[in-house]
Amino acid sequence: MTNNIYPLQGLGSHPPYLKQGSVIGITCPSGYVSRERVAYAIKVLTHWGFTVKVGNTVGAEHYYFSGTDEQRLADLQAMLDDPTIDAILMGRGGYGMSRIIDDIDFTKFLQRQKWICGFSDITVLHNHLQARYLVPCLHSPMCGAFKPETENEDYLKSFYAALTGESIYYHTPPSLYNRFGVTEAILTGGNLSLLTHLMGSASEVDTEDKILFIEDIGEHLYKIDRMLLTLKRAGKLDNLKGLILGGFTEMEDTERPFGQAIEEIIWDKVKEYDYPVCFNFPCGHQDVNYTLTLGMAHKLIVSDKGGSLEFTHRDAGLKYR
Secondary structure, eight states: OOOOOOOOSSTTOOOOOOOTTOEEEEEOSSBOOOHHHHHHHHHHHHHTTOEEEEOTTTTOOBTTBSSOHHHHHHHHHHHHHOTTOOEEEESOOSSOGGGTGGGOOOHHHHHSOOEEEEOGGGHHHHHHHHHHHOOOEEEOOOGGGOOTTTTTSHHHHHHHHHHHTOOOEEEEOOOTTOBOEEEEEEEEEEEHHHHHHTTTSTTOOOOTTEEEEEEEESOBHHHHHHHHHHHHHTTTTTTOSEEEEEEEESOBOOSSOOSSOHHHHHHHHHTTSOSOEEOOOSOSSSSOOOOEEETSEEEEEEETTEEEEEEOOOOOSOOOO
C-alpha cells in the first residue's frame, strides 16, 4: 500500500481554480465509456477555453471496466502526477474505483493539487482525498452529461463556475419533510451506497460537524433503509450540522411493499435530531445535476420558502484528522 497520510500545505487550502488555457485531463478509473460519449465533453470544455488531455482509458475495454485494474490505475496515476494538468474529469462512474484506490500514490498530487471531478463511483476517490488529506473535490457531472441539448443548461454552467472559483448559490423548493434552520460547515458526502461501502476503510466519510449530502439510484427501498441505518448506527448522523438530500431516482419496491416512501424512510432516521434538513436538492443521478464543492464551507438555510445553499469559499475550521 502507498497510502501514507500527508498533512496539507496549509489546512483549509484547495486546488487552484482554473483559468483560460488551464488543462483538464479526462480518464476513466471505473466503468467503460466510449470515445463517442467523451467527444462532446471535449468540444464544450475546449469552447470554455480549456485545453483537454485525453487518457488511455477513454474507449478502452476490459469486460465491465475501462481497461484492467492496472491500466486504469496507471492512467489515473499519470494524471495525478502530471504537473501540467489542473483538473481531472472522470469519463463516467459505474464501478471500479474501490479496486485501485489503495494502490494510488498521492505524493506528487499533494505537492500540486488539482480538482478531482465526478460523482457516483468517484465518491470513493472524493472521500478518500478528504478523509486522508483534506483535499476538496468537485461532485460534478461527468462526460456523458455534455450533449448538444444540455451545453447551455445551468447545471453545466455550475460546473464551470466551480472550476473557476465563481460564487455559487442554489435554491430548492419547499418540502413537507424539510426541517428549518441555518448552519455553516464543511460539505461532504456523495453516493449513499458508496458511503456505506467505505465504512471501516481508510476512505470512510467523516461527518463530524459537517453538512452531509447524499443521493442514490436504482436501489430497493429496504436497501436505502438499511444503508441509512448503517450510517446511523455508526454515529454518522449524530453530530451533523445539516443534511442535504439529492436525487433518489429509479427507486424500486419489493413485491410485498416496504410501506414507506423514500422521504419517509429518510425522515425516520433523522427526526430525532435538530439540524436543518433539505430535501429535493438538484444533484445526483438525474438529468439536472448541479456541482457541489465537497470539502469546503457552505451556508445552508432551510425555511418555509425552501432551501438555499451558498458556497462561502471559507475553510470553516478544517481539522486534520
